[in-house]
Amino acid sequence: MDAVQAANSGHPGAPMGMADIAEVLWRDYLKHNPANPRWADRDRFVLSNGHGSMLLYSLLHLTGYEEFSIDQLRNFRQLGYKTAGHPEYEAGGPVETTTGPLAQGMTNAVGMALAEKMLAAEFNRSGHDIVDHKTWVFLGDGCLMEGISHEACSLAGTLKLGKLICFYDDNNISIDGEVDAWFTDDTAKRFEAYGWQVIPNVDGHDAAAIAAAIEQATAETNRPTMICCKTIIGFGAPNKQGTAATHGAPLGDEEIAAARKELGWTAAPFDIPAEVAAAWDATERGAGEESSWNEAFAAYNAEHPELAADFARRMAGKLPHGWCQHADKAIAEIDAEAGKMATRQASLRALNAFAPFLPEMAGGSADLTGSNLTKHDASTPISGDDAKGNYIWFGVREFGMTAICNGLRLHGGFIPYAGTFLTFSDYSRNALRMAALMGVQNILVFTHDSIGLGEDGPTHQPVEQMASLRLMPNMSVWRPCDTVETAVAWQYALENETGPTSLVLTRQGVPHQQRDAGQITAASRGGYVLKECDGVPKIILIATGSEVELAMSAAAALAAEGVQARVVSMPSTDVFDIQDEDYRESVLPSAVTARVAIEAGVTQGWWQYVGTHGRVIGLDRFGESAPANELFEHFGFTTDNVVAVAKDVLN
Numbered sequence: 001m002d003a004v005q006a007a008n009s010g011h012p013g014a015p016m017g018m019a020d021i022a023e024v025l026w027r028d029y030l031k032h033n034p035a036n037p038r039w040a041d042r043d044r045f046v047l048s049n050g051h052g053s054m055l056l057y058s059l060l061h062l063t064g065y066e067e068f069s070i071d072q073l074r075n076f077r078q079l080g081y082k083t084a085g086h087p088e089y090e091a092g093g094p095v096e097t098t099t100g101p102l103a104q105g106m107t108n109a110v111g112m113a114l115a116e117k118m119l120a121a122e123f124n125r126s127g128h129d130i131v132d133h134k135t136w137v138f139l140g141d142g143c144l145m146e147g148i149s150h151e152a153c154s155l156a157g158t159l160k161l162g163k164l165i166c167f168y169d170d171n172n173i174s175i176d177g178e179v180d181a182w183f184t185d186d187t188a189k190r191f192e193a194y195g196w197q198v199i200p201n202v203d204g205h206d207a208a209a210i211a212a213a214i215e216q217a218t219a220e221t222n223r224p225t226m227i228c229c230k231t232i233i234g235f236g237a238p239n240k241q242g243t244a245a246t247h248g249a250p251l252g253d254e255e256i257a258a259a260r261k262e263l264g265w266t267a268a269p270f271d272i273p274a275e276v277a278a279a280w281d282a283t284e285r286g287a288g289e290e291s292s293w294n295e296a297f298a299a300y301n302a303e304h305p306e307l308a309a310d311f312a313r314r315m316a317g318k319l320p321h322g323w324c325q326h327a328d329k330a331i332a333e334i335d336a337e338a339g340k341m342a343t344r345q346a347s348l349r350a351l352n353a354f355a356p357f358l359p360e361m362a363g364g365s366a367d368l369t370g371s372n373l374t375k376h377d378a379s380t381p382i383s384g385d386d387a388k389g390n391y392i393w394f395g396v397r398e399f400g401m402t403a404i405c406n407g408l409r410l411h412g413g414f415i416p417y418a419g420t421f422l423t424f425s426d427y428s429r430n431a432l433r434m435a436a437l438m439g440v441q442n443i444l445v446f447t448h449d450s451i452g453l454g455e456d457g458p459t460h461q462p463v464e465q466m467a468s469l470r471l472m473p474n475m476s477v478w479r480p481c482d483t484v485e486t487a488v489a490w491q492y493a494l495e496n497e498t499g500p501t502s503l504v505l506t507r508q509g510v511p512h513q514q515r516d517a518g519q520i521t522a523a524s525r526g527g528y529v530l531k532e533c534d535g536v537p538k539i540i541l542i543a544t545g546s547e548v549e550l551a552m553s554a555a556a557a558l559a560a561e562g563v564q565a566r567v568v569s570m571p572s573t574d575v576f577d578i579q580d581e582d583y584r585e586s587v588l589p590s591a592v593t594a595r596v597a598i599e600a601g602v603t604q605g606w607w608q609y610v611g612t613h614g615r616v617i618g619l620d621r622f623g624e625s626a627p628a629n630e631l632f633e634h635f636g637f638t639t640d641n642v643v644a645v646a647k648d649v650l651n
Contacts, residue, residue, distance in 0.1 A: 001237075001259060002269040003054050003076040003083070005250045010077060010085065013233040013246035014052030017204070018138055018169050021229055024210040025167075026059050026282070029218075031133060033286030034064035037094035040315045041293045043133045044113075044411065048106040049140040049169065050086040050099030051248065057083045062272070062280035065094050070270050089410065089438045097410050098438050101430050103146035104403050106166065109137045110152045111407020111416075113164035113224070114392075118362065119413050121388035123311050128300040130293075130311065134218070137166040141174050145183055148431075151400030156224045157195030160384035164224035165217045169204070171233040177244045188228060197223040204229030222384075236263045314360045314413045317497060326357050327494075331487045331520065338483040338512035343505040343545070344373050344447040346486035351376035354490060355390075361494075362408060363417030363443070364392035366401050371507075372419030372447045398424050402431035405442050415494060417443035421453075422504055423462040425469065435500040436474040442500040443493045449479065450600035451635065452508040452546055457625030466601045469502050470573055478572045479504040479599075481548035482512050485571050488523045492575070506546050508628055513548065513569070526575030527587055531555055531567035539594040539646050542568045542609055547598040547637065554642035565646065566592075573605070594649045600637060615645050 004010035031043040047056045054076060060068040067082060075081040082090070086100030096112070099105035113135040120131040143149055156164055168187065172179055188198045197220045203209045210229070217225035234246025237259045251259065260266070267273055301308035313320065320326075330353035334346075341349075355361050356378045365374045375381075380389035394401040398420050405416035418428075425432065425446055435442045451461045469477045476496060478489035486505070493501035513530060515523075522528035527542075531552055539558070543551035548569050555565040568587055570576055576584065588595075588609065595614035597606040603618035610616060619635055632638065 001251055001256050003057070003073050005253070005256060006074060006269075007077040008250055010054060010250065011051040011248050012054070012251055013173070013248075014049055014140060014169060015055030015058070016235045016237065016241075016246070017171050017231040017233045018052065018055060018167070019235070020205045020207060021138070021167050021210055021231075022055060022059055024207050025136060025214065026063060027280065028211065029214055030136065031289055032063070032282065033290040034066070034094075034283050035287055036290060037065065038092055039290045039293070040412065041131060041133050044096050044109065044135040046096055046105045046109040046112070046135065046137045047087055047099055048103060048109070048137050048143050050105060052138070053083070053085065053087050055138075056087050056095070060094055062277070063282040064286075067093065070272070074270055089440075091439070097407070098434060101434065103139070103143040103149040103152070104431060104434055106137050106139050106143055107148050107152035107400055107403035107431075108407035108410060109135050109164060109166075110156045110161065111404035112411040113156070113161040114159060114404065115408045115411035115414055116163055117159070117161060117387040118382060118389070119311075121386070123307055125300070125304060125307075128296065128303065130297050130300050134163045134165060137164070138169065139166055140169040141171070141179050141183055144168070144185070144187060148399045148403060151397035152404060153191065153196070153224075154194050155395065155397060155400060155404070158384055159382070159387075160195070160222045161224045162221040165214070166224070166226050168226055168228045169231050170228050171231045171242075173233045173242070173244050173247060175244060175247055187226070191226045195223060197225040199225065199227045202227055202229045204231035205235060238262045310359065311413075317412065319495070320357060323357065327354065327491045330354060331484065331491065334487045335484045335520065340509045340511045341483060342507055342509050343480050343482065343486045344371075344507060346480070346483040347445060347447075347490065347503060347505050348373040348376060349483060350487040350490040352378075353487070354494060355379075358415065358494065359390070360413060360415050361417065362390045362392065362414045363405065363419070364394045364401070365419035365445075366394050366398045366424070367396045368420055368447075371421070372445050374417065374419040374445055394418070398427035399431055402428035402442070402444070403434070406431060406435050406438070406440050409440050409442055410438075415441060415443070417445055419445035419447065421448045421460060421462075422446035422465050423448070423460055425465050425502070432469070432475065432500060432502075433472060436472050439474060439498045440500065441497050444500060444502045445505065446502055447505045448507045449504045449545060450506070451619065451623040451631045452506055452600065452628045454628035454631065455625055458622040461623035462601070463619050463622060464602050466504055466599070467605045470605055474499040476501045476572060476574050477504065478502065479545040480571045481543070481545055481569055482510055484512070484515065484520060485523050485569070488520065489571060492524060492572070504545065508546060510546050511549055513552070523569070523571065525579050525583065526572035526577070527568055527570035529566060529587055530569040533559065533564035533566050535564055537566035537592055538564045539596065539650055540566045540568055540588060540592055541596050541598065541642070541646065542570055542588075542606075543598040544570055545599070547600060550637060550639060550642055551598055553639045554646065557639055557643050558646060563646070563650070570609075594646075596642065596646050596649060598637070598642060600632070600635075613649065615649050617642060617645055
């Protein structure tokens with residue numbers, strides 16, 4: 001109450017309503033060590049209803065996390081403090097994931113619980129369960145209204161994630177008031193239908209009832225558990241509790257004074273009585289729990305040193321020793337064997353080259369495995385009964401799939417990847433944004449990248465998605481033109497530990513482009529000279545993906561007419577943009593103002609490369625249903641048109 005009042009903004013209702021549940025969980029059941037927020041076998045706690053962030057910050061402060069000092073709580077929602085309006089993930093810190101967009105937290109938690117189950121199946125040996133922890137989630141009515149909650153919880157039931165335990169804050173209130181007018185689902189039956197254990201009608205203000213529910217939940221090993229807790233929003237505020245007035249606004253000095261009296265709390269704001277602080281402090285217990293695990297891991301290491309070393313490496317997020325040499329050799333072999341193929345097929349070739357060297361790679365597709373080509377030769381599908389593998393059948397759940405993969409990475413031990421059609425990246429948009437915002441590695445395999453999809457028509461032909469993804473801060477986007485650039489893009493994605501990478505791939509075949517070793521290296525810089533001309537170029541043709549072939553043929557046609565044209569392949573604009581100025585100038589010399597960019601998508605974004613004297617051949621409208629070759633001709637993606645536009649620019 002005091003922190004929200006001091007900030008004059010925030011959400012006191014959910015923290016007050018769930019405080020009794022949190023007290024039982026955090027003091028009696030949660031396995032964690034405040035001195036080491038990231039030890040491998042800690043329990044994961046996710047506040048999916050992230051607007052209740054002051055509850056999490058209070059818990060972290062009370063249990064002994066030094067970075068959440070009382071000064072941090074005094075400065076709730078203020079610039080430069082960790083106590084942001086919604087919990088924000090920070091590498092190495094105790095906040096497991098950024099939450100606020102409702103139900104994404106619980107979906108991340110599904111990914112975390114899945115990671116625990118997969119790692120346990122891979123690494124645990126008889127008598128040595130070095131992976132044995134739970135994932136706990138707080139969530140509210142809003143989380144259960146969001147469609148992603150269906151995607152994630154349905155899959156969690158199918159995969160039998162028995163160590164996933166959720167607490168539903170069933171207070172019947174959301175921002176607009178009592179939810180009876182818009183949310184009358186039978187939540188218990190819904191989750192029973194998913195295959196969950198449901199513990200209904202738990203009094204969320206009765207510590208004994210909460211503890212009994214937790215005991216029942218932890219005894220179940222084959223089903224995730226939903227504990228439905230009946231609570232009062234704003235519990236303790238005598239005049240406002242149970243109403244939407246407590247949801248998203250400070251209670252006011254008068255109501256806080258009344259609540260203090262109601263609760264029998266006499267301490268001053270931000271003053272924690274010594275006996276309360278001592279009762280909450282989890283540092284000694286946490287240190288003991290981690291110490292016990294370290295002893296168990298030492299015994300495991302003595303019997304299984306190679307497995308122990310691999311587990312430690314993966315949980316530290318480090319690539320295997322020799323990775324760079326392996327990647328360079330693989331790309332050289334791909335270059336030597338290259339021929340005409342779709343870049344989605346080239347992606348599979350890269351997966352087959354890289355995945356056997358990286359046991360931490362795990363992923364799947366949103367029911368498009370045969371189209372996205374995400375299942376490589378070393379893929380082993382998992383199931384609810386056998387989690388020892390690396391391939392996940394996500395089903396038609398694009399949003400859930402992407403957020404689950406965020407959770408896999410946040411848990412540690414995996415480099416996740418996920419496949420769907422580029423046009424359906426819109427379904428997963430906010431999970432992509434959350435990966436970028438958190439700086440979480442997640443590899444998105446987006447195939448069927450343009451009007452080249454053909455007869456499926458404009459519903460399936462992406463035109464604006466590439467530009468949209470490029471606009472997202474910290475999202476790296478690659479649209480390779482052939483097998484080599486695709487392998488380079490995969491290498492970048494696997495090494496990019498500070499954010500997500502989108503790989504945008506063709507359905508139709510594209511030719512292999514000849515290049516030397518220096519050009520292969522240059523491709524990793526996002527943009528490079530693929531075809532040089534004799535002398536100073538009169539015009540520069542810039543292209544990505546399938547349109548690079550078009551730029552090459554147009555350059556040859558122009559050369560035949562005495563016009564010297566340079567071709568720049570730019571598979572990743574964001575990577576090119578961060579190169580040093582001298583390199584960018586060497587690729588796109590400022591003296592050459594005659595430029596044409598070619599990409600089968602919206603033209604927005606390309607003008608910064610062609611300037612006011614240049615032109616962009618693109619598609620600022622939706623596509624049509626017709627064979628791909630007819631569509632490319634219809635929309636001007638032909639050698640003749642590129643040559644004509646180039647001449648027009650020169651004139």
